[in-house]
Amino acid sequence: MNIWIKILQWFNNHSDRTDLIMGFNTDAQKAFIAGLMPVLLQAEISRGCSEYKHSHSHWLYSGFRIKAFTGQQLSRNDIKLIGEAILNDDNLVRKLVVLGFDTLEVHCDVGNYGCRWQIKDFLVLGYSNNYNYLNNNSDGHNNN
């Protein structure tokens, strides 16, 4: 691939990824203010999981991380629910893959665990239950 095109695509992708994150954060703020969401969500770009790489993955930052500001530990079902809402949207999953994301991570500001999904798994078949814990939860078991 030509180096100039690589440079141009890098800038374009970077702005598209930033637009996606900013759009999410704006909508999350509006939903929180309107009372649709009981928690304030904030999206950011993270390193992602190297095991989940695919051909479109960004070489360094390939994780789409959602942080829930709750002030308390969210339950496992609530964390799963937020992830499922994104992964059940086929168009959104496709867009995430094209923009170089390969990992979806959801966690809250308090506590030491969250969930992460391999986005590629949800491209065709829709939602399935294969999610992994980011860290060991308070019970000490690691669910793979």
Next chain:
Amino acid sequence: MDTIITDSIATANMSSNANPFNWLNITLLILNVILVLIIIAQTMMHKASRSKQYQAEQAIINQPTDWSNTMQVFKAQELYNKLKAVCHPDRFTDTEQNQIANHLFQQITENKTNYNRLVELQKEAEHKLNIKI
């Protein structure tokens, strides 16, 4: 006389030193031009070969992103819990209603995080199954 000879030697030295520099410059210039032409050719070939994929990617990227499902997911969960109890097929003994309830229940389960779709399914259930939710 001596001065004239010295000048002629100096002139000869200068001309012999200048020639390699000129050739070097010309060679570098030609190489630069060739390099630029190669880059332009590669760009054109790349655009032609990858234009379809690029257009497809841009079409996906330019689609407006709808975060409403994500932002209403907790409301959707409440509605889903209500609907899955009310529209469960086991609650309907009539064969026709049981089939409708079965179909609706499948739809409800598939769209359990899609609030807008669940609202549509709620109206459909109220209309087809004659129930009040």
